[in-house]
Amino acid sequence: xxxxxVIPVYNRQELVKRAIASAQAQRVDGHEIVVIDNxxxxxxxxxxxxxxxxxxxxxxxxxxQNVGPVRNWRLGIQASRGEYCHLLFSDDxxxxxxxxxxxxxxxxxxALVLTGHTILDSQAVRAVSNFQSQEVISREEFLEAxxxxxxxxxxxxxxxxxxxxxxxxxxxxxxxxxxxFGIDFAGHGAGPDQLIFxxxxxxxxxxxxxxxxxxxxxxxxxxxxxxxxxxSLPRECARWYFVxxxxxxxxxxxxxxxxxxxxxxxxxxxxxxxxDRQVGGRVRIGKAIDYGIRRLFRLRGSYPTSDFSPSTRSR
Numbered sequence: 001x002x003x004x005x006v007i008p009v010y011n012r013q014e015l016v017k018r019a020i021a022s023a024q025a026q027r028v029d030g031h032e033i034v035v036i037d038n039x040x041x042x043x044x045x046x047x048x049x050x051x052x053x054x055x056x057x058x059x060x061x062x063x064x065q066n067v068g069p070v071r072n073w074r075l076g077i078q079a080s081r082g083e084y085c086h087l088l089f090s091d092d093x094x095x096x097x098x099x100x101x102x103x104x105x106x107x108x109x110x111a112l113v114l115t116g117h118t119i120l121d122s123q124a125v126r127a128v129s130n131f132q133s134q135e136v137i138s139r140e141e142f143l144e145a146x147x148x149x150x151x152x153x154x155x156x157x158x159x160x161x162x163x164x165x166x167x168x169x170x171x172x173x174x175x176x177x178x179x180x181f182g183i184d185f186a187g188h189g190a191g192p193d194q195l196i197f198x199x200x201x202x203x204x205x206x207x208x209x210x211x212x213x214x215x216x217x218x219x220x221x222x223x224x225x226x227x228x229x230x231x232s233l234p235r236e237c238a239r240w241y242f243v244x245x246x247x248x249x250x251x252x253x254x255x256x257x258x259x260x261x262x263x264x265x266x267x268x269x270x271x272x273x274x275x276d277r278q279v280g281g282r283v284r285i286g287k288a289i290d291y292g293i294r295r296l297f298r299l300r301g302s303y304p305t306s307d308f309s310p311s312t313r314s315r
Contacts, residue, residue: 002030003099004082004166008072009090010038013047015218020051020058022093022216028100033058036076039066070175070186077169085166087159094160095214102163102210111139111168111204112197114154116213117161126219129155132209142207143247144303146198147239148257148291151298156197161215164200172199179237180274190231191238198242233267240275249304255279256287 005023009016016035023033035048035058045062052058061079063072077085084106088094102113116132118125131154137145145154159169174195175186185191201207236258243254255275262268276283294301 001032001081001083003028003032003084003086003103003163004077004080005031005033005086005088005099006073006076006080007033007035007088007090008038008069008076009035009040009044009048010066010069010072011040011042011044012090013040013043016044016048016090017051018093019088019090020048022096022098023088024055024057025096026094026099027096028103030082031057031099032081034076034080035060036072036079037062038069038072039063068175068186070173070189070192073189074170074173074175077166077173080166082166084163085169086163087169089158089160091218091220092158092160093216093218095212095216097212098214099163101212101214105208105210106163106165109205110208111142111201111206113163113208113210115161115210115215117155117157117215117217118213119217119219121219128213129153129161131155132211132213135209135211137207137209139201139205139207140303141300142201143198144300146194146201147243147247147250147254148301148303149294149298151300156194158215158217159193159196160217162197164196168200168203169196172196174199177238177241179241181233181237181270183234183237185234185238188231188234191234191241194235195238195242198239199246202246230267232265233271236261236268236271240271244278251279252284253287253291253301253303256283256285257291259283260288260292 007019037045048060052060073087106113116129119127131152134152146156172195174192177185177191243250258268258272258275262272
């Protein structure tokens, strides 16, 4: 099996039809569609079983109990058989050439392939991406955009817009991120979704982009992320986890950045206090000033990345 589309679903008997149809529209050899139902209480299971009977590419799996959204993602990826894997959420869809276009450029030096995206609500187009015109992004620029400054607006909104290796997804998907706030990361996925990108990108020299908008995200009242409302703290906690565990040489710079952010937005204050205790010592004002100036003028920094050499990391 070459590539798997994994569709996790819970109580979306109507919306899931559109997601599955967009997966069925892909025309690549060795393609399977794994639909994993998180013990829906509506007719979702019957709907996906009916679709599977008419398309041999579709495999349906039903959990014995509801395990939460992020663990459902993992179970679906574990059940997949492809070398490459795409996570397609049940309320979203992809264009018919998504897999063809992304598979073309996923080589041994590439962590993942991003496409552009469109965000729709019930009325019209809410937003579109433009970063995808940058066809190749270095590991350093990608990680800086994920953690610090993002002058080219490289948007890591959702794994929906990316193709990964299955092995990397399983290694990088973390459903519980240690934090002092009692945040239930497994319950909404904000944080784990971004860590998939960061923990994969750190292992390879490049990220590739397809200069087309091939992923379509649908904003609606039933969306998990919309129901969760403000996700800025969970996502910042995920960034700190990545820095602390995988990019420790920028801990000082990260603390200085968070100190400035906490002055503007009090939601970050408790996390700053936590990070401050972890790093120890005093904030280096020079690093805070450097970050502030670069933020003002939208300039990239020069963060140490010596331990990102592929020769020092297992693949």
